[in-house]
Amino acid sequence: MTRWQEEAARLDAADPLADFRAHFLIDDDLAYLDGNSLGALPKATPDRVAEVVRAEWGEGLISSWNAAGWIDLPQRIGAKIAPLVGAQPHEVVVADSVSVNLFKLISAALAMRPGRKVVLSEPGNFPTDLYMIEGLEKQGLAERRLAERDGIESALGGDVALLLLTHVHYKTGEMFDMARLTKAAHDAGALVLWDLSHSVGAVPVDLDGADADFAVGCGYKYLNGGPGAPAFAFVAERHQADLQQPLSGWMGHAKPFEFSDDYEPAPGVDQLLCGTPPIVSMSALEVGVDLMAGIGIAALVAKSRKLSEFTRAAMADMVPELPCISPDDPEVRGSQLSFRARNAYELCQALIARRVVGDFRAPDVLRLGFAPAYVRFADCWRAVQTLRDILDSGEWRKAEFAERSAVT
Template identity: 65%
Template sequence: MIDRARELDAADPLANYRERFILPDGVVYLDGNSLGCLPAATPPAMARVVEQEWGEGLIRSWNDADWFEMGARVGGKIAPLIGAQPHEVIATDTVSVNLFKLISAALQMRPGRKVILSEPGNFPTDIYMIDGLERQGLATQRLAPRDRLLDALDEDVALLMLTHAHYKTGELFDMAALTSAAHEAGALVLWDLSHSTGALPVDLDAVGADFATGCGYKYLCGGPGAPAFAFVAERHLADLSQPLTGWFGHARPFAFADAYEPAPGIEQLQCGTSPILGLTALEVGVELIAEIGVARLHAKSQALSEFFLDCVDAHGLELDLVSPPDSARRGSQLSFRHREAYAICQALIARGVIGDFRDPDILRLGFAPAYLRFEDMAEAARHLAEVLEGEEWQRDEFNQRATVT
């Protein structure tokens, strides 16, 4: 398969973008769906902000370098990647914090309703945020399997909150159908795009989404702990009211007034002071992904995952694929179930093939198309075959549970 992989790489229109990332030698990185690789332009951009804007400009850079508007500027650059208008998106806080803000805002827009509907097995922080509001008496959690979500929509549901691409299996929801069904039931919809943004086509305005959030450190390559983003549909901006009334969300933050006056637009979703260094790194990643184009990235992602499955078949491996077999119905990943998934994952990492493990028995391999090659797919499949066929995963050092990549 290696010869076929090299033929595909030679014909890949995105091949040259690999040079725009810093990639360690001898590593096949299949964990970009947890932490994206470092763009080569990020270190000099960070150095400029640290040495010039901070080091020389000091406090003046809030105006001279436009730090104050940075959250809105970066949000505006994310907007086209998710089918939104620039004034509907702000780069701020974390996914967890943004979920709390947006859930609270939705509850206020639906007085008399307290139910937040989601699915069991959603990413934990999404459910934890509902739980936190429920413990304050502000919300009621309702979880329904994805094939029963439509049945669970009733007049008590204020908000349907789902993750577009499931973090463990990669299975996609039909955003348009579920958003429409929720609206028919009088509910609002919040989409978590953490495993979609920068890898999959998303059109929030076209599907009529109300709210969305997503992280900046996966496919957007913004670095560990990069700021997240939040989306509010234009039609809701006038009625938006979020509970974390910090000074950066004030209409006139430098008036230093005692009374809180929310900013009139998406800027209200800001809370504390913007993390300028984090936003700087995120902006570099967003610009690079936008330059490549989400449609092209998605097409290559599908091709990479399909070729990897071909390589697995060529090695005669019998793996339990838990991701949808149809690449159009999954995110930019493949997940396999194996009782020794943790040990297999660790054995692969020791060989330089970095994927990840999700409890209790999932080996998850992410395909970040901006910097991966078809040759990487062939090599990863070869290593996987050698680990499984040689029962390398049985070695003691690979079975000691520790912090998982």
């Protein structure tokens, strides 16, 4: 047994969250280090979804909107997510996708800053964030401006309406100082929209403490809501009276069941609702959110940092030829480590063939994610050991590992 294997065993034995892995449907021989893309399936989810489908839909039918509380799901789950992101329950609602919520809140922010059209972000931000700005730019409603990380504050000129950033960078894991950049934007007269998709449930987030204006986040990564799970949106209480989101769907109406011809926005964050909530997928999301809320963000963050620090040290010792491009300090990175490799895709596929699941981000990044509710230190050691063996043996050179699927 190597010293790293011994250390992994010691850390697993002392892990206060070790028992939570049993709450997930995940094989014991699977090292799943891709929960930052798609979280594992909670064991309670299939029964909950079956209950919604068979009993609430199958038997209750239309009455379940009231009797089973379907109509309140967006607000109920939002209130459960709120403590994980440092928000008040009435500031968060579950609705639509991250992309759609970005469109709503970018548009709302532009309306709140008349005379300003610039939406400032960084090159290399997650594509959907940049694409949504570009879409509004093509409509003549916005102007996209990009600045490198070290130049963001100096780019906050008097024409900037909104600063849009992803809190944890999806590729490198680098984490922005939310409070500092929010203050800088406010000092320049701009609003700020934070994308928390790679943050919620794994790193500390304090939206209200940072004086954030808006935020979005997804439900299928660390919240374990399932593929394509609904997203959530945050609007600070101080902005809710002035909010004007452009997708004036009937569920965002103040009195949707009066069926008025004219739109009257619902008060508060409820205005961000648009179409009918997807009840089955929202019910699945609630199971995952309940699990994370039950553990608590402090415990999740503590384990996340231990997992990533163990893996970073083991990789530096055992696989030094793959440089880590994530920050060294765990307090300024997300719950992931990214390594640059010329053949990152092939290495990732070779790992998956050995039941060690990480992921690849073009053009040359091998990414390992640490979902603290179910990842073990032994999983991390296995990833390092297996990668070392794949490199030494040249196994990654097999032609099958170079064949690219639609989803990489």
